[in-house]
Amino acid sequence: MADQANRPKRRRRMHGIATWGPGLLLISPSIVLVGIFVYGLIGQNFQLALSDKHTAIQPETFIGLDNFKDLLTEDRFQHALTNLLIYTVAFLIGTMFFGMLWAILLERGIRGEGIFRSIYLFPMAISFVSAGVVWRWLLNGAQGEEAAGLNRLFQSLGPGGLQNSWWDTPNWGMVAIAMPAMWQLSGYMMALFLAGFRSIPDELREAARMDGASEFQLYRHVLFPQLSPVALSALIIAGHMSLKVFDIIYVIARNTYQVEVPATYMWQVQTFDQAKAATIASVLLIVVAVLIVPYLVYNHRTEKNR
Amino acid sequence: MRRTALASAAILAAATMLTACGDDDDGGSSSSSGDVEIMTWWTEGGEKAGLDALIENFDKDYPDETLQSTPIAGGGGSNAKKVILQRLQTGDPPSSFQGHAGAELLDYINTGAIQDVSSLYEEEGWNDIFPPSLIEMLTYDGAIYSVPANIHRANLVWANPSVLKDNGLPTTAPASIDDWIDDMETLKQGGMEAPLAIATDWTQVQLLETVLIADLGPDAYTGLWDGSTDWASSEVTDALDDYATLMTYTNSNRGSLDWPDSSGMVAEGESAYTVMGDWVPAGYDVDNLVPNKDYIWFPVPGTDGVYDFLADSFTLPVDAPNTEGAEDWLRVVGSKAGQTAFNQAKGSIPARTDIDPSEFGVYQQSAMADFKTDTIVPSLAHGAAASIAWLDAITSAVGKFSTDPDVGTLQDDLVSAADQFASTE
């Protein structure tokens, strides 16, 4: 009865601009704002990157992809990109590993689970600046007599040989500087995986156990495969966060060469070379878009098919 | 075209937002027409004391003008520079603002943001009172763009005399860089891990510049910045080799330190030497260290008779509100009373050569004597010799060298930096 009464109205909803018009109107301020502040500005940034406008007075003359060519062939930028790659890989491995580990440890239920979860997650609530302040001290590179931070801890507690110069090392320094980020975001991965584990129906586990699977086999052949959509989601989210990294590196090391990444390079350059800064930003955007756009499209499709 | 369309749409949206939420505003940033607004980054310690002293002098000399000081904290001036730039871009400049004298001002000069004040120099007779080589450094295309409040020196070694004595070394300056390196070797053999304390990138750039001065001589060094000295030459290679050798005597954790840490290492005897500007004594004073007893200083070996200067100075923006008031401020900055008061508080020395040294501290007296007679060269690390973009490229090259000590690569990087940026001067 309700169906019959509703059907003609549903059809009317599809056709009448009078019906969906107000909706469009309601969302239009957001559309305008996002249109300007996201797409409009991205466009302007590309325009700046394609121009000659290095300092404030220069007029914007189109010079095509010259800035991009110069940037991508530049040693310093390539070094920054390499650093970013190392950082991203380290970050992804670290957070996924700890996130998964903690999720596995917790997913079967344990007393005080709430406490463990809350504590693993809390670093995410504080700013990268606050975290950076303490991690800068922890990752201090001095060793031996003048050791501070973790080096001092290693000295006093035993494994003195673990002392090293942390982020002040070429290449591997990026792994060290990924540590604060891992500390802050592993909890996030844990939350995702935990939710993933918990959404796997019990029957699957029971069935596997019934078939005589050991715990290890259960995880390997039943649970992990079920988790792959979650893992993919987690990978993409974490990946795009690490590609954007700025705060952590800036607070701990300003823009020293060892740990320079595109974002800090851009910050340094934007005071005296706008076109170059815009170019760096454009490259960053493209790198992130390559990751995100397919993901968004994939999500859109799966939603449509639901 | 596109920008105005974007802007008007944004204004519409923004207006809707802002009327809805009624946020409050901070006080306005522009001064009223009678005020003289000055912007600096002197917000703490001796610098603030110095600024206050200058303001006092201004109030005394020009009682019917009000001075509004807008200090902007943080980042050793980088915050302030950003805000100043924004004020200039929006056409709302302060009456005067602080900047390092020399090439650092080039960006402002090239964008036509600040004006020529050489007429002021003539009026006040500064052309005869500031050292001529200094005036040369401040002149671009025949125009002078700022009035220096003080002079700092960058080519100094600060040393710990007791550590030197313990290792049988004299407490006088080594005669040359080679002798200095020998002394460092002695210290190293004696068990000192890092005879030369140094900190992050910019301090290494400062060390590099002093080595360049020592090995190339002041004229060729200055020539690096106006194109008359070739960065690819073998003399530069030799200097870079010396630099590389010196760096092998430095502490490995330098990347995570800043200058107070390295000068602290010398004070504590962990290292024997550090190369740093003459703002070091101010820090030592706080810790009650006695000059010539707890610490000594001498020009970097090989740079005796050369004054590697940097200067805090004030500019006159184009379209400054209250230009007359701004000029009065500049007059105070360059005046005898002003410079005396300022430098007594700050610990640097006046740019004027006609001030009585006895009113100043031990280090300052020796510096003032040197300043009158030495050859003056511009500092690289502190904005006198090269534009910001050029300095940034050099700093990056030096930072790279710190992790990967290859003199060939360093020289190549320096050559390409010069190629890219020298033309802007």
Add this chain to the structure above:
Amino acid sequence: MTATAAAPPVTKRPVGTRPSRRWIGMTVRIALLVFFLLIVLIPVYVLLITSFKEKGAISASDAWALPSGWPWDWTTSGWSTAWDRLEAPLWRSVQLAVPGAVIASILGSMNGFVLSRWRFPFANLVFILILFGMFIPYQAVMLPLVDLLINDINIENGIPALLLTHIVFGIPICTLIFRNYYETVPSDLIEAARVDGAGMLQTYIRIILPLSAPAFVVTLIWQFTSIWNDFLFALFLSSEDNGPVTLALNNLAGGQLSNYQASMAAALIAAFPTLIVYIVLGRFFLRGLMAGSLKG
């Protein structure tokens, strides 16, 4: 994963068949969990003990020790220095984060409603386009943004500029959270309203809004935290004298004469509000977090 997912129930699973095996497994798990707990808490420990030390007592050798002779030697000089410097910026952060969270949430609610329950042609496409705004590296819009705000619209540096920025860039995530939330509203409710002759606005106000409290809590908390913790926008659009607490904290900590107790104390002060929010309302924080993963 919708924003309304309740906290998953604790389930017990037998490890093996023998009780002693289960006990061993449980012990190992707890041991590991506690070990990691301690590791995660190390930075907090450092922050706390360093902030209470005397200036100059931060010598390298007893850096990890509690301030000696508790409680006599615990000083608050670090805290007072930190507070002096952070007090004004803290207040400015509040002025920024609260309106920013509220307005973005309201906009997100309206958008979420339209995109899930009062759709228009190409609504999905619009949604994706809006969502993309959440993922971009903000550097990609930073320079023209500064230009737009300061030169074209003439918004003042500092909190006003940041407020507008955070509202706009908060729209995507708030929209996402509300859209997912409203998808769980039974369509009968909407249809019933329509049968009664309600237009869009009425449906929104009378039916949807009253139900929206849980989602509002999530967006308010998530937005508040994001805005409070932002550093990048603050760096470009403000300075220490007119900006939020993250800038002041960075300047204090990066100051040339390192004052560890003050910077550690400052880090704690700056983190305090979001930590309180997290402790008290962590559940909702978690939901906002999960919404961002777009698990569909």
